[in-house]
Amino acid sequence: MSGSFSYASFSASDERPGGWSVGRTAGDVEDMWIADLVPLIPTQLADPVPLSNFPDKDDLARRVRRFAWLPAPWDPVDTGVFFASSPAGQDASGRPGNVFTWVAVSDTGRLPHHDAVSLMLSPSVPAPFGKRKVDTAELPELGPGFSGPVPSPLTPDVTAAFLAGAPAESAGGTASLPVECSRITEPSGPASRTEILRRLLELLMNGQPVVLATDPAEGPLWVTVLAEKLPADLPFTWSTYERATGLSEVLETGASLVVLPPKDLDRLPADLPAVVVDTAAQLPPADAVAPPAPAAPQRARHSAGAKGWGVSFIAPASSAQTVASGSASPSNPFGSATPDTAATPVVRAAQNGVHPGLILLNPLDEEFIRTAGLTSWGIWVDCLQPDPHVESNADFLNRWYRKGLTAYEYYLLLDPSTELGWTARIRILALTSYGYVPPSKDTPDRTSLNEWALAFVDPRTEEELIDDTVDYSYEHGYADKQPPDFRLLRNPSVRDMAEEVFRRRVERRQQGQQTSPAPQHARHNPQPSHVYDTRQPRQPRHIQPGPGHPGNSGWSHR
Incomplete structure (x- = not known):
């Protein structure tokens, strides 16, 4: 973090006159930055549930708050600014409606990242209430990338419950949301x-x-x-x-x-x-x-694989509104509106079934989606270092390694009605059906796989995707020696599709062994000598990591 400052209606002191002004500063915050940022700070926060003069801890936790992560006016490409504003009760003059704001400027280069999300509702972010606490509020000291705050209550379990409909009883009821979210309705x-x-x-x-x-x-x-x-x-x-x-x-x-x-x-x-x-x-x-x-801001389109994907808005530097350190009040973006x-x-x-601007692929990406083998897909999806001593890694090393492929997540954003979008879903669902479910680096009990994108198949159907994936993985896949581990999958549609692909593929192999010799396959994808018995209960269990192919769930943490 480069630096931060607070802004509110403060009491008069030896350092400042009373009224709206900058309170404390920390780190590297230039005066011209503050002049650019103050016009973006609210001086009113309309809350439909007014607080008493003596709110308790839960009342304060339920306050409506405004958080923002915006490009810095002086460097709108690389630097971000985090704003945290909250109702603060009466100011020093006894007037109600004070608003305390903490503003944190990121290090250069952090705007394309999602660092600021973890600060929302974190206890480390100051949100004082009452004139004495506003006047004495301390600023947190955070590390690079806003590291080091007390964790936010917005955990993966909370967001999952929210998406499921919480506080509806079917999604866990009111107990599934923290007190900070208790005003949310079904x-x-x-x-x-x-x-x-x-x-x-x-x-x-x-x-x-x-x-x-x-x-x-x-x-x-x-x-x-x-x-x-x-x-x-x-x-x-x-x-x-x-x-x-x-x-x-x-x-x-x-x-x-x-x-x-x-x-x-x-x-x-x-x-x-x-x-x-x-x-x-x-x-x-x-x-x-x-x-x-x-008055359109300048738009900059970045090529695939570069930071700042798709269309980004580069706003011209705002006309800095100079705000005196006294009681002058800045323009308020939260004022009443005119109908x-x-x-x-x-x-x-759409053009050719792909939304313009949704994803830009280079010819190498298209060739990879169409022709890469399942082992190469596994290496790319999990960001593995290919081993030159393993024969099945040769295709990836010779054709794709360090050639500028776009991250696989973008492949899943291709329209499923197109050849490339459908092929990418088949390949990734095939990997998933073998237990290739990569854990998230930050939350190991969840997957880094973009499940929502894999589950989106409209205008085609999940049944079509299952059938095509079974056909592909039966001919080009691996041995089903053990039941795959699908515990990291949170999306029911993706989990059901992966389980169904596994079941049908094993059944087809059993039927094939009973009626004819096993089909021939490429050398790097040998046909298994053993198939898993689908008549046994198919309860997923943990498979110890091991070398080899995606039949082993040896995913490295990303």
């Missing part, structure tokens, strides 16, 4: 949260800024689940709470996702440069395109 719109997540991912990967109309209490959870599913090197900037009047200004900074209270929907301008997704209404099409901005017409999504036709 979903009531026509689309499930999983369907909304899928549409958000499609729009974001298509380079479209998104305004998500939902209760701001849900904002941190939506940001967290999106950061979990998006590729780790895809820039993802966001705000969990904006009002209609300040929306355009935040979008101009380059924000990918902005959460808006539903009551502000009828106040949006017709030319809002974003696709609006209302969780209580029908979802926009996956290929919806935002109307062009009245206007609702934004209308623009629909764009």
Whole structure:
């Protein structure tokens, strides 16, 4: 972390006059940076549930808060800025409605990463309430990449329960969410949260800024689940709470996702440069395109495999609004809005079944998807170092090693109606059916596999994918000597498909052995001399890692 500062309405002291001003600073924060960032800090946070003058610990935990991760105006390509704002009660003059904000500037080069997500609702992030605590609030000391905070309560179990419909009883009830999320209600719109997540991912990967109309209490959870599913090197900037009047200004900074209270929907301008997704209404099409901005920021498209995938918004440096250290108040993006017409999504036709901007492949990627063997896929999916002494690694070493292949996660974002998109799903489901389920580096009890993308097969069907994967893996796969371990798979559709591919493949081999000699296969994929008996119970069990092929679940941690 480069540095940080606090901003609120403070009491007068020897260092500063009273009123809205910068409180404390830490690390390397230049005055010109502060002048650029203060206009993005809210001085009002409308909370539908007002706090008493003496709230208890749970009341404070339930406060609506605004978190944002935005490009730095002076370096919108490489540097990010994290904002954490919370209602702070009365200020020193006794006026209600004070807002305390902690602003943290990242190290150069951290904007494309998702570091700031772990700071939301972390106890390390200051959120004082009351004038004395506001005046004395200390700033946290964090390491590179915002490392070292107390863990956020937004754990993988919490986000999984949220996607399943929590606090609905079917998703674990109110006990499945922490007290910070206790104001969240059950979903009531026509689309499930999983369907909304899928549409958000499609729009974001298509380079479209998104305004998500939902209760701001849900904002941190939506940001967290999106950061979990998006590729780790895809820039993802966001705000969990904006009002209609300040929306355009935040979008101009380059924000990918902005959460808006539903009551502000009828106040949006017709030319809002974003696709609006209302969780209580029908979802926009996956290929919806935002109307062009009245004063469009410069856009930079990066080639496949480079940092900053797809379309990124490079905003011009904002006109710095100089804010005196006294009681002068900055412009407030959370003020009341003027009614206007609702934004209308623009629909764009896909080209050859692939959404423009969704993914850019080079010819080598296309050749890999079409011709690489299953062993080469296994090496690339798990980022393994190929062994030159292993014969089955020769194809990858000779044709693909260090040749600039794009990360496999992007292959799964190809439209499944296309040849390449369908072939990529067959190859990866084949690996999965052998127990090739890579654990996540950060959460070993979860997989790093983009399950949501693998499960998306529309307009084709899961049955078609299962059949094609059985055909492919039967001819080009490995021995089914042991039941695969699918425990890391969290998506029921992916787990069911992998289990079904395994079952059908084994049955076909048993039938083939009974009726005819085993078919011949390439030297690097020998036909097994033993098949697993499907008449036994197929309960997954742990298989000790070992060398060889994907029949062994010897995944290294990524």
